[in-house]
Amino acid sequence: MLDYDFEQFCPGRPRQTYDLLRTRRECVKPTKAIGAQSHCSPMALQQHCDGVFDRLADVLQR
Template sequence: MRRYQVRDVVGRITTPLLVPDPADEQFFPGQPRELFDLLPGEKQIMGFTEELGANWHCQPTGRRLTHTAMLDYLADHLPYPTA
């Protein structure tokens, strides 16, 4: 695990990406913004706040809110099948 660094491969990400960024995160503070800043292509960062009930480590475990945000993002960025 220690050898793996996302900064070594982040430049190869070509798909639009939503980066969740929970406020007050205690296990990986600042890492969502760091990833966002390294991404070369289309991207969006989404803050998960205390007002949403998703600060601290609640965003990663608050699956309903996270899934809704991610699915909305995908619906806006993936091609709609025409056939």
């Protein structure tokens, strides 16, 4: 679950969804300090994609 600093479209929703999940889960908070704030971190696309695709690779390898 990604929960961005300064989320403008769905503030608080990622944490609510995370709390409802009943499986292995992880909540990542991309921050302004690395330029990854705001919905989908448009100023830090590489960090966003690295996090998402690394997690997918981990899950799909099982």
